[in-house]
Amino acid sequence: MLTIRTAPPRAVSGVLAVTVGGDGVDRAALPADLAHAVRALLDGADQPGRAGAVQRLPRPLARPATLLLAGVGDGTEADWRAAGAALARTGAAPFTVAVPADAPAEAVRGLAEGLMLASYRFVAEKRAPKDAAVTLALADPDRYADALATAAATAAATALARDLTNTPSSRKNPAWFAQQARRAAADAPHTQVRVWEPAALAEEGFGALLAVGGGSATPPRLVEVQYRPRGAKTHVVLVGKGITFDTGGLSIKPADAMKLMRKDMGGAAAVLGATVGAAALRLPVRITAVLPLAENAVSGDAYRPGDVLTHYDGRTSEITNTDAEGRLVLADALGYAVRRLRPDVLVDLATLTGANAIALGKRHAALYSDDDELAGALAAAGAAAGERAWRMPLPADYVEYLSSDLADLFPAPERGAGSVVAALYLREFTGELRDRWAHFDMSAPSWSDAAEGELTKGATGWGVRTLLRWLATA
Known part of the structure; x- marks a missing residue:
């Protein structure tokens, strides 16, 4: 990723980026001798102030050598995010961005x-490129220190999630993920x-997790990561599905469906x-992450359609489709979280x-919750972060x-809306936290x-930015 530095405004000899909004170009940052050329360039451009639009003005043997005019739209945080993404894609780094003196912290x-x-680039299988630097020219860097620290921690956390998800399953199995x-x-x-x-x-009764991972040469794991800052008054448990590769099991997927x-x-x-x-940002909320990890493989030890599995909380599920494995491992993890961790929110x-x-x-995740306040807060956090979610119903x-x-539950009934019924199944394992639980089905936007925009081809790390925004106010 690009490295972000700050410096006071000064003359730039290389590449200078200046913002263009609804009111036109930021004239305070524009070298005086460029006013006429910039006006002509903008007059001939289609919506030059549109968020994410970038115009390039080469200036051989002059200073700056290249001028980039970056559209920031209406000046919202999302518009500035689009501008930053578009500048990153110009390939012009290293460069300096002249930030208007009155820019709000959320814009920066x-x-x-x-x-x-x-x-971001995934480099595990290739030679890592050198990180280039971008300098933000700020009249008062201290004013933006917190905003920049938050942005850096958020980007690093998202990059971690992208790296893990992009890693080929030839290297990635439950033991590797745990490490x-x-x-x-x-x-x-x-x-x-x-x-x-x-x-x-x-020994502790994680029957579904063991069954789903039973067909693999690499057995399953359960990982618990606890962040416990002093003075935290709210305890949030986050559960994440961790199937390191999914063949579909004995209900095997078509070849094309396995590729990703x-x-x-x-x-x-x-x-x-x-x-x-959240730990890097020292957010004042206790967080426990529960990661049920398994590889859903095909072998003589794989679980079968018709099997009945016993979950951590004692409930049983009748298997009709071994390709509906994710909800099974989540059910064990949710039951564990409710019984042993007793969070305020799940x-x-x-x-x-x-x-x-x-x-x-x-580009949208499906959001399920019986709690209007929780659903609204999560959706709002996602909208602010640039990760959209749409609330879906949980029909009685x-x-x-x-x-x-044969059992207490069908995990994957043949009738009913697929995503909705999966959410209803998961809700059965939330116990007393049923009214303080939310579920994101985020397969598509992952x-x-x-x-596109701030996304690169491949894993998006969807959910990291939403959760960090929400946790900051939890």
């Missing part, structure tokens, strides 16, 4: 986040990690990233269903679809097929 945060997020969680939390203040290995999972199944642990990656990010993130994408497309008359003749 948006600019910095856009610059860093859009310049990455230890490494990520090692330098985070007030943070500790516990890992359950198969023997402990069996390395992303099926995107919920766990986002939850881990948000927890480590939120889970999961790349759970393809139905999410059919209903809402690639659909609950009957979960009824089984992956981007192309670079």
